[in-house]
Every structure is written in C-alpha cells, then in structure tokens.
Amino acid sequence: MVPTPAARRPSPLALGAALSVLLAACDGGTGTTNPPPAVPRSTISGTVTLPGAEVAALPTTRALRPGEVLRDAYGQPWRVQSAAHASPQSGAAIPGEYVIVTRPGLSAQVLTTALSALVVPTVGRLDLARVGGAPAVGIWLYRAGRALDAAQSAQVLRTLAAQPGVVSVNPNRRLEPLATPNDTYYPAQWHYPAMNLPEAWNRTTGxxxxxxxxxxxxxxxxxxxxxxxxxxxxxxxxxxxxxxxxxxxxxxxxxxxxxxxxxxxxxxxxxxxxxxxxxxxxxxxxxxxxxxxxxxxxxxxxxxxxxxxxxxxxxxxxxxxxxxxxxxxxxxxxxxxxxxxxxxxxxxxxxxxxxxxxxxxxxxxxxxxxxxxxxxxxxxxxxxxxxxxxxxxxxxxxxxxxxxxxxxxxxxxxxxxxxxxxxxxxxxxxxxxxxxxxxxxxxxxxxxxxxxxxxxxxxxxxxxxxxxxxxxxxxxxxxPLGSRCDVADGCGAGLVDARALLVGSPATPAPTPTPTPAAPRVPPIVEALYIRTGTPTLEFDYARSTSVRLPVDTLTPPYTLSGLESGPYVVAAWQDLNGDGLVNEGEPYGAYPDPVTVTGTPRDLTEINLTLGAYSVQVADVKAPGALRDALETLARAGR
Missing domain, CATH: 3.40.50.200 (Peptidase S8/S53 domain)
Known part of the structure; x- marks a missing residue:
C-alpha cells in the first residue's frame, strides 16, 4: 500500500538495558570500586522491502492472500456495473424506434404533429408516437405504430432525416453493462481498463x-x-x-x-x-x-x-x-x-x-x-x-x-x-x-x-x-503515446487497445486513468522485541527491546538494531500510515517467521530480511492473537 500522509508520528525510541548496580568491595581495608561486568551486545541487521518496491530484479511487494479482507477497498461503488456477459443482442437496433435530434427551438408539439401524419414510400403511414425526450437538448424518441422489417426501417430513417427541422436520425439500440468481472481484487487491476479490456470483453471473453x-x-x-x-x-x-x-x-x-x-x-x-x-x-x-x-x-x-x-x-x-x-x-x-x-x-x-x-x-x-x-x-x-x-x-x-x-x-x-x-x-x-x-x-x-x-x-x-x-x-x-513516450519514436505504435484490436479499427482514445502520485512515504519502524521466557503466554520485556525508524529515500532500506542482550527476539516492522500509533487492518506489516536468538557472545546476525504486506487479523499473529501487535504499538509509543 502506498502510504498516505500522517498527521502525527511517534518520537524515536532510545532504549538501553539497565546497567548493573555498582558494587563496592573491601580489599586489604582499602575501598575500591570494581567496574560492572560487560554485558555482551550484538546487532541484528537486514533489509525491509516496503510495499511498492521496484521489481525489476527479485522483489516481493504488496501480498494479498486468498480470503484476505482489505479495508474499504472493494465497496459498493465498484460493484455498480453488472458482471454478466453482454448478450448477443447488445448494440442491436430496436425495431421501430428512432432517436431524432432537432434544431434548437423546434417544439415537441410541432414535430409530433408533422410525424404522426407522415407517409413513407413503400411503407405507408407510420403513426409515429413520441415516447420521450429532452426538450432543452432537442433529442426525442419516437416509436412506430406497427412492425417494420429492416428494409422498411432503412426507408423510414431516410424519410425522417429529410424532414424540416430534423438534424439527425438513428435507430434506437440496446446497450448493456460492460462485461466487468466480479473477482475480488479486480478493482485493483487498473491495467485492464488502461488497455480497454472491459469493452473488449463486451465482445468476447475468449x-x-x-x-x-x-x-x-x-x-x-x-x-x-x-x-x-x-x-x-x-x-x-x-x-x-x-x-x-x-x-x-x-x-x-x-x-x-x-x-x-x-x-x-x-x-x-x-x-x-x-x-x-x-x-x-x-x-x-x-x-x-x-x-x-x-x-x-x-x-x-x-x-x-x-x-x-x-x-x-x-x-x-x-x-x-x-x-x-x-x-x-x-x-x-x-x-x-x-x-x-x-x-x-x-x-x-x-x-x-x-x-x-x-x-x-x-x-x-x-x-x-x-x-x-x-x-x-x-x-x-x-x-x-x-x-x-x-x-x-x-x-x-x-x-x-x-x-x-x-x-x-x-x-x-x-x-x-x-x-x-x-x-x-x-x-x-x-x-x-x-x-x-x-x-x-x-x-x-x-x-x-x-x-x-x-x-x-x-x-x-x-x-x-x-x-x-x-x-x-x-x-x-x-x-499513440505522443509526448508521453519521453523518447522520440521510441514507443512503437503506442498502447495496446484491446477493444479496437477486436473491432479492427482504432476507437476514440479512452481517457487515461489519473494516477495518484505516491504519497510521502511513512518511515517504517523496525523493532526487536525481547521475548520473556517461562511465561504461559507470549510476553515481551520492553526494557531489553529496541527499535529504529528508517529513512524513506528507498523502498528497500537496510536496518541495524544494535545493543541487543542475549536472548530470543521477535523482529518485526510496520508503517503507521495514519499516525494513530496502532497497527491497523491493511497497514504495511511484516515479521521474521521465527524468533531470532542472540547468544551471550558479541555476534552480528545479518540478512534478517522483512517484507511488508497488509496487516490482517486473519493472517497475522496467529499463535498469540493481538500480542505482537500490541507490543509493536507499545514500543513505538514509548518516549513520545
């Protein structure tokens, strides 16, 4: 998910393990101060792959699993169009119905009077009746009082077009909703409307x-x-x-x-x-x-x-x-x-x-x-x-x-x-x-x-x-892309148009979808949470935990968590998109799949890499629902 600007940001955390209490000892009657024993410290490092990372090499970006519910992403406004296939009658003329455009100022009464008595060669009297229209625009729908075949309808069109005050006449025809699939994530597949696929699907789905x-x-x-x-x-x-x-x-x-x-x-x-x-x-x-x-x-x-x-x-x-x-x-x-x-x-x-x-x-x-x-x-x-x-x-x-x-x-x-x-x-x-x-x-x-x-x-x-x-x-x-190519004559014939491809002739270019520029990226927070041992539930020791907030000049930033005591840690990262200090459904989140154990000797653990996807209660933190999420939020809020 591309982050949106956040109004509030938790302040960076500066934690360290508590120093051992200094002890005084007597030596031959002379008081001396012994230095505290050194506590071995280690580091954990790796990279964080943020949603939207470029993928020319081996990326993993926004991951959606089957059944995952995305917050407000696929609501009713995206389901207005029918998912049904267009019927074979789509685009077919409706027999005996005509859409007439008139010159400005021609009243419906005058037009109806003229057309009701109209006699068409080889057809006879039509008994055309006005069904409806838009007077301000001068568009009217008329219907013949009897059935007509294709040849008769063509003759009626020619006759109507020749009447005083008539600008154009077309047969009325049936239009149906485009063949829009009902797949859950289809609304996020911007790339299909971009090449006019919905209109192509209205002709054939393959x-x-x-x-x-x-x-x-x-x-x-x-x-x-x-x-x-x-x-x-x-x-x-x-x-x-x-x-x-x-x-x-x-x-x-x-x-x-x-x-x-x-x-x-x-x-x-x-x-x-x-x-x-x-x-x-x-x-x-x-x-x-x-x-x-x-x-x-x-x-x-x-x-x-x-x-x-x-x-x-x-x-x-x-x-x-x-x-x-x-x-x-x-x-x-x-x-x-x-x-x-x-x-x-x-x-x-x-x-x-x-x-x-x-x-x-x-x-x-x-x-x-x-x-x-x-x-x-x-x-x-x-x-x-x-x-x-x-x-x-x-x-x-x-x-x-x-x-x-x-x-x-x-x-x-x-x-x-x-x-x-x-x-x-x-x-x-x-x-x-x-x-x-x-x-x-x-x-x-x-x-x-x-x-x-x-x-x-x-x-x-x-x-x-x-x-x-x-x-x-x-x-x-x-x-053709024209100036959108950025390289003279470098983009071939242009962007594929699936509808025009099937029809065999170019269509009027569809409006280009307006992209939303990537919002200012929210700094990801990487945290090493120290796991308390010997407890019946998953608990964390925040005094031994640490975090780091990363810069946002790259979508695959490296991180290093330093000064870690020996023991087991959960390494996780998230982005607080709305600045509320909570790991919300859909916010970028990722955790290393297994606890990372730091030994009692100085040692650096590298390549503990994290990939952020949408947080979902259904797929995250299964073993201890809410515990890791709450810990991430608590550590991030510390020191506000």
Whole structure:
C-alpha cells in the first residue's frame, strides 16, 4: 500500500538495558570500586522491502492472500456495473424506434404533429408516437405504430432525416453493462481498463486458445485451477534446475523467488468472474506451462527447445506436445544480437501462424540491444505505467512494436479509500507460508502477457489470421503515446487497445486513468522485541527491546538494531500510515517467521530480511492473537 500522509508520528525510541548496580568491595581495608561486568551486545541487521518496491530484479511487494479482507477497498461503488456477459443482442437496433435530434427551438408539439401524419414510400403511414425526450437538448424518441422489417426501417430513417427541422436520425439500440468481472481484487487491476479490456470483453471473453508461458514454470494456485494444460520442464542442467533433475514433464516452479511464470500466467488467463482473486485477460484461454528458467535465468538452448516443443515441433527425447500453442509468451531477455538459431525458430513459427510475444527488457535502453526482442517475426512489447506514460525502466526504440501495461510502483492507484502500488496485480506464491497469494510486480515481463492474452482473444474471434496480420492489427489499432513516450519514436505504435484490436479499427482514445502520485512515504519502524521466557503466554520485556525508524529515500532500506542482550527476539516492522500509533487492518506489516536468538557472545546476525504486506487479523499473529501487535504499538509509543 502506498502510504498516505500522517498527521502525527511517534518520537524515536532510545532504549538501553539497565546497567548493573555498582558494587563496592573491601580489599586489604582499602575501598575500591570494581567496574560492572560487560554485558555482551550484538546487532541484528537486514533489509525491509516496503510495499511498492521496484521489481525489476527479485522483489516481493504488496501480498494479498486468498480470503484476505482489505479495508474499504472493494465497496459498493465498484460493484455498480453488472458482471454478466453482454448478450448477443447488445448494440442491436430496436425495431421501430428512432432517436431524432432537432434544431434548437423546434417544439415537441410541432414535430409530433408533422410525424404522426407522415407517409413513407413503400411503407405507408407510420403513426409515429413520441415516447420521450429532452426538450432543452432537442433529442426525442419516437416509436412506430406497427412492425417494420429492416428494409422498411432503412426507408423510414431516410424519410425522417429529410424532414424540416430534423438534424439527425438513428435507430434506437440496446446497450448493456460492460462485461466487468466480479473477482475480488479486480478493482485493483487498473491495467485492464488502461488497455480497454472491459469493452473488449463486451465482445468476447475468449475461447480455448492455447497460450504457452515459457518461463520459470508454474505453481498450483486456486485462480489457475482448470486453466493449465500438461507442460514440460526443459532445464537440462540438474545443477541449475532447482528441482534436482534435468528435463522432465513437471513444469512446477520449485522456488524460492518471485514466481515469475505464475504471475505471467495469471495475467494471461487467471480464472475470471469466479468471485475470488484476480481476473485474466482471456477468460477462456488454456495455459501451457513450459519451464525453461530457474528463479534467476535460463539458457538460450533450453528456452528455444521449450518454444519449439510448445509449438508442437519434435524435440529429441521428449514426447510431442499434444496441445500445440497458438500464442507463445516469452517474458525473457538478455543483452546481445538475435542469433541465427533464434531467428530460425521464430521465422518457422510465424510461417505456421504461431504468434510469439516477447518482453522488450527493463534497462531503459534501446530494445535493439536485447534478444530475443530484437529478432524479426516476434511482437516486442514495452511497458507503460498507470499514468499512460512509458514506464521509466522500459526499453524503447524502433524495435518496439507496442506498449502494454507493465506497472510503475512509484505511482499509486486509488481504489475506494485505499492507495496501492501502480504495479500489475496477478497470481503468486508465498515462500514463507507455502501458500498461494497475489502480488504487484513491475516490468516488461508483466506487459508482454497482456498482449499475449489480447492476441488470444483476437484469434478466438478470427482464428485464420496469420502472425503477420496479428502484428499489423496490434500496431494499427494501438493508441499513440505522443509526448508521453519521453523518447522520440521510441514507443512503437503506442498502447495496446484491446477493444479496437477486436473491432479492427482504432476507437476514440479512452481517457487515461489519473494516477495518484505516491504519497510521502511513512518511515517504517523496525523493532526487536525481547521475548520473556517461562511465561504461559507470549510476553515481551520492553526494557531489553529496541527499535529504529528508517529513512524513506528507498523502498528497500537496510536496518541495524544494535545493543541487543542475549536472548530470543521477535523482529518485526510496520508503517503507521495514519499516525494513530496502532497497527491497523491493511497497514504495511511484516515479521521474521521465527524468533531470532542472540547468544551471550558479541555476534552480528545479518540478512534478517522483512517484507511488508497488509496487516490482517486473519493472517497475522496467529499463535498469540493481538500480542505482537500490541507490543509493536507499545514500543513505538514509548518516549513520545
């Protein structure tokens, strides 16, 4: 959550252990003062990852777990629109009804008198009756007194348009609410309205187009259940695989990491309109997970073999893929030219009608220097933020085909009463709890699956399109960024417009969502709480505890807690967003999963790292409800 300004801040805490009482002893009748024995002191240090941290590397930002309730985030104002699909009649003309615009000053009585006696060639007398209107604007609805077929209706339109005082006539038509999914966290997915997806969903929510995600693999997630086809693990080096073996039919991402492939897959085709979690771009697409990278990287050969297998090509030693992909997402890249092997693969796939979508890279350099985005016969995707501008990390240049939402967590997005990082929200996994979750991430890796999902929607509607035609359609219907690109001719055709993509022609650009600039960041408080031993309940010794308030010039600040006596500690951190001295539901909070024990000898404990997510009574402090929260508040208030 992006913090909001706080009116009050607790003063910093300055605590130290009580010194031993000085003792006087007699020595040969001469009084001497013995110094107190030194109390061994140690330090605990690490980093705190705040919500909204940039995620070009291995970040973990705002984490939402299934069932978590977010304070005031998803109230009634976000549920005004129906979640139902648009019916086949959406946009169809209503027989015999006409919307007439008249010149200023023409009265309803005069118009009705003229039209009631109107005789239309080949149709006869209409007996048009006024149903309603807006006199001040000059817009009226009239209805014919009898049924008309399409040819007769067209003749009536021409006749009405020719009447004195009539400016224009159109058939009345049916409009229905846009297909807005009812997934719990959909309101925080700003990135879908940004590319006109709700209007696209009103035309189609997708069919069973297979989209391969060649990435780090995938983990089981309730919002991906039923969406995933059998995949393959193509990491050939057991030492690099992370799962102890080489190529095998299990594409599970063993972690640890950001679960990059799972996040990408959720953007393409998470289960949608199921009342929980997040939405995906294509509601009907099937995901083909191909693991070719570990949590950090993958070899070019493994990636290319994975791509070929995904496309249904024969790969030595591996069964042929029974579910060839029509779209392949490659949220991968590395510096260098496009090799002959890469180009041969992508050219072959394009000739077969398979669309390959590639992330442009996150180094804010010319995309022509990064492979495979600099290859021909692929669609290279840069990233835009919630403000509609090129994201500051996104690569640019002539090699960019289009941009798609990739996030910019230095901006906030307001949902109801809360503000969240402007990253892309999708499916993820929590290493600490080994449970499914949702997370905001940034990157062209997050932009590419938006395009893959949109392409799947298009191919479900027009399955005979070639790869070249898909690329041309994307570029022809994108919304140019103009000055919002920040680099002359560096953002390709512009931001993908899913509705225009399906219609085949550009629409009037939708207004760019106005981002909420990140509010002044609230200093996080990191605390080492000394655990009392021998008590039946969790209790803390505040005299032996300490805290530190961190600067806010970075989203991953380091911390050091010094002067710690030997004993067990709980290390935790939080941000008091509203300055009330309380750990409130939804405020950033995080605790190290296990007690940290400081020994009786000077020793520094490092890499005790903390990640802050939304505090929730349901998921935090399970073993002793309220005890840790109360201790954090008590220690922070000390010394006010």
């Amino acid at each position: 069919r069973a187009i297979t989209v391969a995600v060649v990435d780090t693999g995938i983990v089981a997630h309730p919002d991906l259940a039923g969406q995933v086809l059998p995949g393959m693990d193509f990491i050939s080096d057991p030492a690099q695989s992370g799962d102890g073996d080489g190529i095998d039919p299990d594409p599970t991402d063993p972690g640890p990491g950001e679960y990059h492939g799972t996040h990408v897959a959720g953007t393409v085709a998470a289960r949608t309109n199921n009342g929980v979690g997040v939405a995906g771009v294509d509601w009907g697409a099937k995901l083909l997970p191909v693991r070719a990278l570990n949590s950090a990287a993958g070899s070019l050969s493994d990636i290319l073999m994975g791509v070929l297998w995904a496309a249904g090509e024969t790969v030595d030693g591996v069964p042929v893929n029974p579910n060839p992909a029509r779209v392949i997402n490659l949220s991968v890249g590395g510096a260098g030219e496009c090799t002959a092997a890469e180009q041969q693969v992508f050219t072959r796939l394009a000739a077969r009608g398979i669309v390959t979508v590639v992330a442009a890279g996150n180094d804010n350099v010319d995309a022509s220097t990064v492979s495979p985005g600099n290859c021909a016969d692929v669609i290279t995707v840069g990233a835009a933020g919630p403000d509609g501008r090129r994201a500051p990390y996104s690569n640019y240049g002539a090699r960019i085909d289009v941009l798609a939402p990739g996030g910019n967590s230095s901006l906030g997005v307001t949902v109801g009463a809360d503000t969240y990082p402007g990253g892309v929200l999708s499916t993820s996994f929590d290493d600490a709890t080994r449970t499914s979750r949702y997370a905001f991430l940034d990157g062209t890796s997050m932009a590419a699956p938006h395009v893959s999902g949109a392409v799947a929607l298009l191919l479900g509607q027009e399955p005979d399109l070639t790869a070249a035609q898909v690329r041309a359609r994307l570029k022809a219907t994108a919304a």
